[in-house]
């Protein structure tokens with residue numbers, strides 16, 4: 001889009017003499033849009049991601065947990081989900097799976113879905129080239145396979161950041177990119193009430209809720225959230241059920 005604009009400007013310049021500052025302003029606007037688009041998975045700027053299912057009319061939502069499995073909090077979360085008969089999706093990192101392969105097995109045995117959340121969750125993940133992204137995804141998928149016997153086709157990029165390398169990589173690995181439309185901020189806020197209220201305010205059929213099973217506060221948020229969902233006739237389901245897609249290959 002930016003390229004077409006620049007070319008038309010160059011053509012226009014031939015006839016009208018466009019001021020140089022115009023190019024500069026367009027470049028700045030393009031940079032701002034690309035930056036915001038990269039950090040907001042809901043924009044679908046680089047990659048078409050599954051962020052919510054707006055076609056759903058029934059009160060069904062998908063609770064998702066990132067960054068586990070965690071030896072302390074994941075078992076508590078599994079217990080709560082069982083109590084409330086709720087299903088969820090866990091986006092795990094390869095590093096954590098290596099440490100707790102049995103917890104990953106428990107997640108799968110309880111009927112929840114396992115997704116891929118890169119191997120190392122590096123803060124530099126967004127600077128990786130296509131091949132490095134593929135290596136991260138495949139390394140984690142091999143770990144998932146050795147623990148639960150199948151490979152995940154769901155990928156959530158670390159920090160929800162998307163860029164052209166990630167876009168090309170998932171085309172190669174044939175992964176569905178999964179985002180969210182309700183960011184709980186459970187890694188930022190330190191009041192479970194505030195986190196819960198933030199989720200409840202944004203709740204609607206087809207929503208995808210982002211939580212982290214690496215955080216203690218999330219356990220208490222989840223308990224209250226599951227109670228709220230039950231009292232209000234909502235059912236939590238897996239990502240693959242919410243979007244009617246395949247979770248494993």
Ligand SMILES: [Zn+2]
Pocket residue numbers: 066067117121158159
């Ligand atoms: Zn993460």
